[in-house]
Amino acid sequence: MADVLTAPPGVTRTRPVSVRRAYRFELVKLVSQWRVRLLVLVCWLAPGVFVAGVAAQSTLPTDTLFGRWMHATGWAGPLVILGFAGVWALPLLTSLVAGDVFAAEDRLGTWRHLLVAVRSPGRIFAAKALASLSVLLVLVAGLAVSSTVGGLLTVGHHPLVGLDGAAVGASDAAVRVLLAWLCALAPTLALAALGLLGSVAFGRSPMGLLLPALVALVLQLAQLLPLPVSVRVALPGSAFLAWNGLFTGPVQLAPLLIGVVIALVWAAAATGLAHLLFVRRDFTNPTDDASGRRALTFGALPLAGLLAVSVAALGLAAPAEGSGITQEKVQRSVATAFGHLYRTQADELHRPAVDEDALRPSAACTKAGVGDGAEGAGNDWRCVVSWHLPDVEATGQAVYQLDVTSDGRFVADGDGPKEVNGYFLVHTSTGDAPNPLWQFDGTVELLSATPHPLNKVPKG
Known part of the structure; x- marks a missing residue:
């Protein structure tokens, strides 16, 4: 369907609604959902309460990275929350927001009304993608700000012991904590893009809603295996772990930058595939909400190819062999x-x-x-x-x-x-x-x- 619908002779052609207006409409639809409001409330309150509660206890989560320093400095709290968020919270948030943004229209049967109102599938896709991204940014910001405020109010603005044993000054720790959360946005965007792709490809099926969480689970299991370095770093979720390198001396930039770049490439590729699949959909057929063959052709195979290319490129360029642990x-x-x-x-x-x-x-x-x-x-x-x-x-x-x-x-x-x-x-x-x-x-x-x-x- 073209961006501007062709009008019959003698009838004035109507221009499609702008992306900005469609974006505001989609954002209001998302924020009006009770589950999104609940997520915003939880993300902006729960981390701070958790960090403050743990800091007041006599025992600490020493099995969690930086958990043993939660009594010493308030900057350990947001890093503990970041480690938990990369494993559980962020994949769940992307599933609940991006994984359902298109499928909801299929369940409600509102595509025809939306197309009549906006008159452009491309602009509908852009509006929905931007709206889901905006909500996710608010949720991630809530996790970071809440945990930081909770830690600083409870413990204070003290130096942090890095992963090389050296003390990181309080001001330097603040900058590194901010950079760690910013770097974690890249794999979050990759999971969100996979959520958009799943929501478009699977339609009414709950698989679209579960796709980001399932992919994140597979990536976590893969990180537990003795994989070669080239495979481990090429995974789109590697930046969820590579931010640890910001707290060493010298800073371990190579795996972090590679992880961020690969995650952003995955985000762009998955978003492009979702857009291609969406604009090629036959909206005149109410039963045409998804196709397993199309999901495989436009989703799984290109992304598998991207992974293979990334692994091959890093295998040639990475200055380490095997597990990298020598x-x-x-x-x-x-x-x-x-x-x-x-x-x-x-x-x-x-x-x-x-x-x-x-x-x-x-x-x-x-x-x-x-x-x-x-x-x-x-x-x-x-x-x-x-x-x-x-x-x-x-x-x-x-x-x-x-x-x-x-x-x-x-x-x-x-x-x-x-x-x-x-x-x-x-x-x-x-x-x-x-x-x-x-x-x-x-x-x-x-x-x-x-x-x-x-x-x-x-x-x-």
Whole structure:
């Protein structure tokens, strides 16, 4: 159907409604739905209440990234919420908003009325896509703002400990938290575009509504598998995890930028496919709401091809092989984090300050008894960290058990000696806290080729 309908001879041709007017109409329709209003209320209130409640508890979600720092700084709260949102909240929101924006017209049988009012399928598509995007931006902003306000009001504007063990200043932490949420918008847009495609392709079927959530679930399962780096980074949801690299020194930009670009390409491709499928639909036939063959031809096959091309391109360009988790990278990351946290511990215990260059921390790591050449994820990593103190001849050593996940994140658990990395409380400016060397989070840069000159660590 053309943008401007052809009028019979002698009849004045009517111009279609502008996209702006159609957008306002679609936005009002979305906001008038009770479930959308409920989502807005929940997103703007629940995260702040949750962060404030957790910060007031004696126990913390230490199994969640940055969860162990929720008593120390208000900037940990929005990062904990971001980790949860990338797994559950954002896929659900995209399903409920974008996944139903076209299918609702099929269920209600209102396409003919809408076409008569707007007189342009292309403008209807643009209006619905923009309206759903606007609502999603409001929901994501609510999650970020609410969790940040809740954390800052409850805990305060204090420095944040990064994934390399170094303290990130409060102002710098604020910028990085904002960038992390902005980067998470890219995979959110990709899921929203898949929701538009599913809503157009499946019509009345609930599959359109479930598509973003199902795709997100598949992506989460894929991240748990020992996939090659080129496949892992090429997935459209990789930016939901790659924002972790903003909290290391130096910042791990490569996987984050690649993840954002790929997610935006997926968003553009899925939106284009949805538009193509929508404008080619026969609206004169009330039973023509979707076709499984068209969904496969215009949806699944092109996106599968996009994934294959992305994997092939990254396989040629990425400076890492296999899982990207190697013995050298694990040793470097553990030693760097230990060095930063050792200085923090010395300060909290009111010991003389130690220069990190003089400390010279190093780590020797093995995995399941494998010495040289150990690689891959697993909870069977064991690292012996060594360091030197000025005017002390003996070399200090501490043992850690590591649980390394497939995406490169690890949790180091102190295994002695007790006075170094055992559990005991230390007094900090924000109150009593566990020994910073007892347990700490870190990350391995999957695409790194050479260590940064400031982070070079001698072999243990």
